[in-house]
Ligand code: PEP
């Protein structure tokens with residue numbers, strides 16, 4: 001429920017509404033918008049006595065949010081959420097952000113080399129898993145802490161922001177220490193203890209759609225993150241399961257404009273996992289930008305046949321160059337542009353701390 005204040009409401013009137021919401025056993029969340037100040041009533045609002053709030057001085061209107069997800073919905077907040085990734089890159093504004101890198105961090109040379117290369121080719125964010133959720137327990141599980149340290153070193157060398165996955169609630173704090181964005185993978189979209197931890201970790205979260213999740217389930221998973229106090233959530237369409245084995249998943253292109261109409265959160269696309277087939281990644285990246293995606297997350301490996309995971313869908317670096325140039329043209333055709341890569345940090349020792357504090 002949203003309590004919209006009159007534009008001339010005094011601070012004391014706003015405070016009275018906040019206090020009353022507290023007395024009623026709910027949390028109040030004041031939100032200053034361009035046009036109005038609204039106070040969100042957070043909690044299961046089915047039995048709220050709205051007449052008590054409507055009678056308070058300075059209250060202009062009470063809006064009942066009709067959707068099961070509340071803070072995520074456009075009814076709650078109409079303005080697009082813009083997520084600051086901390087390296088000068090913002091997601092959710094007019095610029096389309098390219099995130100690129102290997103499926104997994106495999107070693108120092110691999111990650112430092114590919115980080116420099118994807119930055120040169122136009123990426124602003126480096127992806128790479130240190131903790132990998134693999135279908136088989138015998139497959140490469142990631143380098144763990146060493147992988148996080150290497151990602152932090154790659155950030156220092158390139159200025160790229162880093163997105164990497166947390167796979168368990170007890171691992172979130174560690175990932176948050178090293179990453180600029182915490183990724184929640186498709187397999188974990190409905191891991192509620194993990195979502196709660198990620199929602200209170202103090203870093204933006206990239207939430208990937210579960211492989212058989214409905215859009216409502218995706219938005220309710222995002223609601224867990226916002227309800228923990230984290231406004232910086234990025235949603236990702238990465239394909240859903242189908243009956244046809246020709247591609248790994250079916251890329252749900254409609255999900256992009258649909259989700260953007262239902263929520264103020266930015267939406268990106270992962271054409272790598274959506275297709276599982278290298279030659280199909282760039283066409284689907286183009287389609288995603290045309291459909292309104294705020295960013296792309298793409299797997300790129302220096303030598304895909306040797307990749308320890310997801311080689312079949314990983315682009316060769318030269319293919320990223322083509323993807324960036326074509327997606328740039330499409331972005332311009334719809335009045336957007338690609339976010340430029342960050343400035344290269346000044347060379348030399350101690351250009352910054354390798355491990356950042358949790359914000
Ligand atoms: C990944 O990004 O490498 C990954 C495992 O993706 P998803 O969770 O979408 O399968």
Ligand code: MN
Pocket residue numbers: 103104273299309310
């Ligand atoms: Mn992968």
